[in-house]
Structures are given as C-alpha cells and as structure tokens.
Amino acid sequence: MSTGLSLPGLAIEARKALVDVLVEAGFDDRSARSLMVSELRIALRRPFTVPDQLTPRDQLIEIVGVCSRLEEGMGALASVLELMRPGSPECVKVRQLVASLPARDLFPEAQQDELKAWLDGLVPERLPVLVSRAARHAAQTPPRFDEAWAAFSYLADLNSPPGELPPALVFVELLAAACEEPRRAWLREWSSGQARRFRLEQALRELRSDAEGAEPGRDKLHLMIVIQPDAIDLDRFQVCSWRQDEPDEWPPARGETASVSAAELEEHVDGIVAEAEEIWSGRMADVVLEFVLPRSLVNIPVHSWSAELRSGDPQPLSLSYPIVIRSFERMAYPRWHRRWRLRWRKLVSEAALEHVYFCRERDTEERFRLDAILGDQRWVMMVLTESPPRRPVPGQDQLLAALRAGLPALVWHPTATPDVLRQVVSWLVENQGLGELPARTQRSRQAVFQNRQVPFDLDVFRDLVVLWDDPSRLVFLGGTASHLAQGGSADDRDEAS
Known part of the structure; x- marks a missing residue:
C-alpha cells in the first residue's frame, strides 16, 4: 500500500518503530543498506543518497525520513523490504505500520x-x-x-x-x-x-x-441483536443490539448491554423489538431481525420466539419478520472477511440454485475434503446435513468449513433429512430466488398456517434455520477471535471460570 506524506513527514514515534524493524531485519549491515538505497532509487525513480559519515542507525533514520516526505516513499520502502526479505516477520511489521498510519x-x-x-x-x-x-x-x-x-x-x-x-x-x-x-x-x-x-x-x-447495483425499492431496516454467554454465570447471557433507523446508515448507535438469565432471554428480546417498533412507527420500511450468535448458541430457537409476550396473546416473531442468524465468530475474525466479501458479491450478483452446495455425509469422512469442495468459487450457500455441534470437529466440521470458505448463506434443520432439505431449499430458491431467501423463508413460515399445497410437509419451515451474513454490515464486538483459527469457540466459560 503506497502512501503520500507531506512535510514534515511521520511523527517521531512512527519513524522510530520503522527504524527498529529495519534494524531487526539486518539493515544495520552496511551492504544491506547500500542495496536497499539502490533499490529505493529504482522504485522512486529519483536520486537517493545517504551521508556516509552517519552511524548505521542514523543512516536508517535518514532513509525513513526521506521516504516519509515523498509521495510514494513509504509504499516504496515496504515494497523494497518485501523484495529483500520476502515473507519475513519484519516485512509484515512494516506493512502493518504503513497501513496503520493516520489516514490524514x-x-x-x-x-x-x-x-x-x-x-x-x-x-x-x-x-x-x-x-x-x-x-x-x-x-x-x-x-x-x-x-x-x-x-x-x-x-x-x-x-x-x-x-x-x-x-x-x-x-x-x-x-x-x-x-x-x-x-x-x-x-x-x-x-x-x-x-x-x-x-x-x-x-x-x-x-x-x-x-450502481443497488436496486431502488422500499426501504429495509435491520435490528441486529447480539447474544453471548456470560463468562462467569452459566445461566446468564449478555445481550446488546444495533437498531438501524436509516436504510443507508451503518453502523447505527449501539444499544445498552444487559445481563439476562436464560428464563428472561425471550422476553428481553421481545422488549428490544417493541422499543424498535415504537421508534419506527412513522416509517414505511421492511424490517429484518438478525441474531448474531456464537457457535455455542446457534441452535437456540430464536426463529420460534414470540412477540407481545405480555399481551396475553403472543404470536411468533417469524410471522412479522424475516429472522436470520449471523456468525459471531466470523464477524469478530477479520482473517475470514476477504473470502466472505467475495462470496457475498457473487451471491448478490449471481444468486441461483446452481450456486448452492448440498452437503453429504461422506463429505466429512475424509479430513479436509469439505474444505477442498467449498474452495470452488461457485458456491455461495451450503445446506448442512445436520445442526452444528456446540464445538467443531477438527478437519470434518461443516459449519467451520463454510465460514472459512466465506459462504455467506447456510441452511440447516434439527430433524429433517437431507433429501427433504434439498426439496425445501430448491423450492425456496427457484426462479433466481436465492437473493430473497430470508423473505421467502418468512413467507413459507406464514404458509404453515395457510394450508398451502407444496410437495413436502410445510411443518419443516417451523424449525428451518437460515444463516444469512452480509459483510457490508459489521459492528465492533470487542475482544479478539484469533483463537478461532485453531477451531476454537466463542463460548470459553470453562476457561474463564
């Protein structure tokens, strides 16, 4: 990444950090510095001299200072280091330092x-x-x-x-x-x-x-609810939300975080939805409910929770809203985001049944076989053969393989057979309907009560789980998720206690 810096160049702290990394990379050696200066002359297409009478570190300070004052200087410095020390930790550090400079x-x-x-x-x-x-x-x-x-x-x-x-x-x-x-x-x-x-x-x-590809139409608002297990109390959860009030505004302000018992969880979510509806009362917009859940909670039945619990006559939330879940781990782990963005772009531009992979039990019999299958860029969605277990199975885990590959859409069911799920998903996404999967799933849940005729049991929609993950709408969840690279889980209460 190149940068354009104007006088007086970088702050002293940034220059010191860069000089320290160059020393670590062995550029306190005279011949290495000489070669670096020669390569910088080529990269910058201009004369580049360093006084011979300076000490090795002072020469490096001069080199960094000159590069910081040239429009392409810092990018050239990082590129030359990559040329001379390819793949080294010092090369990575310099790239990170350059990327972290104030954008101004x-x-x-x-x-x-x-x-x-x-x-x-x-x-x-x-x-x-x-x-x-x-x-x-x-x-x-x-x-x-x-x-x-x-x-x-x-x-x-x-x-x-x-x-x-x-x-x-x-x-x-x-x-x-x-x-x-x-x-x-x-x-x-x-x-x-x-x-x-x-x-x-x-x-x-x-x-x-x-x-340019954004289609005009009725506004759509999202209510994102994040639920995490409490780190200490096994019977409590931390719940916070982000309520979108403007369709083009993201992220909105974060709501307050509440500590809620398991018995209070559904009612607390009902209160969040009710408060949002009061704010939206003057809007003409569609609404989607999104539950951001760690792996340990992806099987809690948020799709069957009810609204207006205190009215004496509650009704399922799914009758009024498309309900999807999102992966807490993926949102918190930037290493997966590039592939995620690529697959999402393909989903919104080429959404069709031929881009849906129907997982088979034999796909996980051989370690990493499913990872290799999902490496094919055509896939944007996968139908799992079963609900994901609370913790991944190393080398054979359907959910983890899909998240790593960047697939933004997943579907599973706790009891339906793979053959039934194939029928259901094929029916949902027919006629280029993959891009409308959350809305179509909601309409199908409504159809459960309407005696519609379909070639399978409509009851399957009651517990159908749709993971629908849009990478353009992220929020800062706090903490790090680097342990996920080893197949960890966001539920670390055992370790915390």
Missing part, C-alpha cells in the same frame, strides 16, 4: 488543498448517513457535521485495515454520487487518483459496482 498523512497537502476548495461549505443531503457509511466499523458513532470538509477532516484521522479503502476516500466517493456535475466528475477523478496511489483500484471498482 496518506493525502499530500497539495491534493488536500484542492479537495478543500470543492468541499468547503458544501452541505449535501443526508450528510450524517454518508459519514456513517464511510466510517463503517472504524468509528462507533461518528459525530454530526455541518459541512463536507469538516466531515472529511474527521474521517481522514480514521484508519482502515490493509487492502481496504480509507474511510475518507470512501466518503469522497459517496459524496460524488450525491453531487451534480461538474463537482461529481472532479470528485470521482480525485478518488480514482488516490486509489491508484494506494494500489486499491479494485476496491474502488467494487465500491462503485455495489453502489
């Missing part, structure tokens, strides 16, 4: 001045929504701004993970779509130029493709 430093001062002339005093419609979409999970709740330049300045201080567009650049691109010509053309040209500098042209193309 990524944009040369002259280019920021040009942008300021176009943004200063500009007040686009729905500015808070554009800021929230650009910030995504880089900021929990962005503040409100009166004009576009102030918003850009705020977003320019937010970092982005390696390989993703900086939030400030995403904001400029979203802003361009909301502006008229000639401002739109200039802003798009500016963002295209920055993406080229960062070598993120593909990420920008994907952002534009997603925006």
